[in-house]
Amino acid sequence: MEDDKIKTPTIWERVNVARRKFSPRREPKIACFEYKGDRSVKEDIKQKYGFDGDILDIFVDTKGVLVNKWHHYIPIYDRYLSRFRGTKVKFLEIGVSKGGSLQMWRRYLGDDAVIFGVDIDPDCARYDGQAGQVRIGSQTDAEFLASVIKEMGGVDVILDDGSHHMKHVAKTLNDMFSMMNDGGIYIIEDLHTAFMRKWGGGHGRRQNFFVVLLQIMKDMHGWYHYKKIEYPGVSGRCSGIHVHDSVVVFEKNKVFAPTFSQIS
Numbered sequence: 001m002e003d004d005k006i007k008t009p010t011i012w013e014r015v016n017v018a019r020r021k022f023s024p025r026r027e028p029k030i031a032c033f034e035y036k037g038d039r040s041v042k043e044d045i046k047q048k049y050g051f052d053g054d055i056l057d058i059f060v061d062t063k064g065v066l067v068n069k070w071h072h073y074i075p076i077y078d079r080y081l082s083r084f085r086g087t088k089v090k091f092l093e094i095g096v097s098k099g100g101s102l103q104m105w106r107r108y109l110g111d112d113a114v115i116f117g118v119d120i121d122p123d124c125a126r127y128d129g130q131a132g133q134v135r136i137g138s139q140t141d142a143e144f145l146a147s148v149i150k151e152m153g154g155v156d157v158i159l160d161d162g163s164h165h166m167k168h169v170a171k172t173l174n175d176m177f178s179m180m181n182d183g184g185i186y187i188i189e190d191l192h193t194a195f196m197r198k199w200g201g202g203h204g205r206r207q208n209f210f211v212v213l214l215q216i217m218k219d220m221h222g223w224y225h226y227k228k229i230e231y232p233g234v235s236g237r238c239s240g241i242h243v244h245d246s247v248v249v250f251e252k253n254k255v256f257a258p259t260f261s262q263i264s
């Protein structure tokens with residue numbers, strides 16, 4: 001019967017398969033991930049991730065400003081940030097854009113939180129003094145970031161949602177991690193950019209942030225090898241790393257030379 005025959009791919013189908021396989025320039029466009037489902041954003045997050053915390057209502061109730069977040073980030077934020085709610089946490093976000101996320105952080109973290117945002121775009125100064133303080137400068141400028149942290153009186157949480165350029169992401173982490181308070185966390189989001197040329201990434205490229213991450217993990221295990229430590233500012237003070245889809249969370253704490261005991 002005709003329908004049961006295995007269909008031979010046309011030449012164009014074969015070319016397309018080969019292109020996907022071999023062309024490093026073929027990357028999915030971010031736009032193809034935009035949520036187009038029937039249920040509400042809140043229902044979608046609730047049903048997929050089994051999550052129904054306050055931050056979800058805060059996110060979906062955003063009004064008057066624009067905030068753009070991937071659905072799976074919402075429970076991840078809550079997992080790492082809930083312990084800072086209602087405290088005097090010092091929170092710095094790199095990337096202010098339209099001011100929406102600063103508003104979300106203020107509503108989530110509470111009135112006592114010290115919230116600062118930095119952005120390279122001078123237009124973001126208009127959000128200064130609303131949900132938090134905004135300072136204008138580049139995340140690649142370590143002196144500028146150090147001056148902001150000084151003004152904040154230290155920093156417990158840094159969220160890098162800035163340029164997403166591979167070189168910047170790694171440099172900022174390396175520059176800033178040692179300036180953070182112990183017990184703090186450093187979050188990098190939108191790391192799908194590590195696979196995209198536009199942001200200096202690519203699956204097999206050494207600039208891909210996940211290659212940097214592997215090096216940091218090797219550095220953290222420097223006790224067990226004699227190879228060069230490439231990121232001492234991070235690995236020497238990093239007590240743990242959590243990897244999620246496009247989000248990496250580094251825990252900052254004192255690190256001790258490992259010891260073991262035999263007890264019987």
Ligand SMILES: C[S@@+](CC[C@H](N)C(=O)[O-])C[C@H]1O[C@@H](n2cnc3c(N)ncnc32)[C@H](O)[C@@H]1O
Pocket residue numbers: 066067068093094095096097098099100101102118119120121137138139140161162163164168
């Ligand atoms: C993805 S948007 C931030 C979105 C915002 N956090 C939110 O959730 O609503 C990225 C922002 O990073 C800023 N940016 C780009 N390059 C930067 C750099 N080198 N230093 C600081 N900010 C930068 C852009 O101007 C832009 O406003």
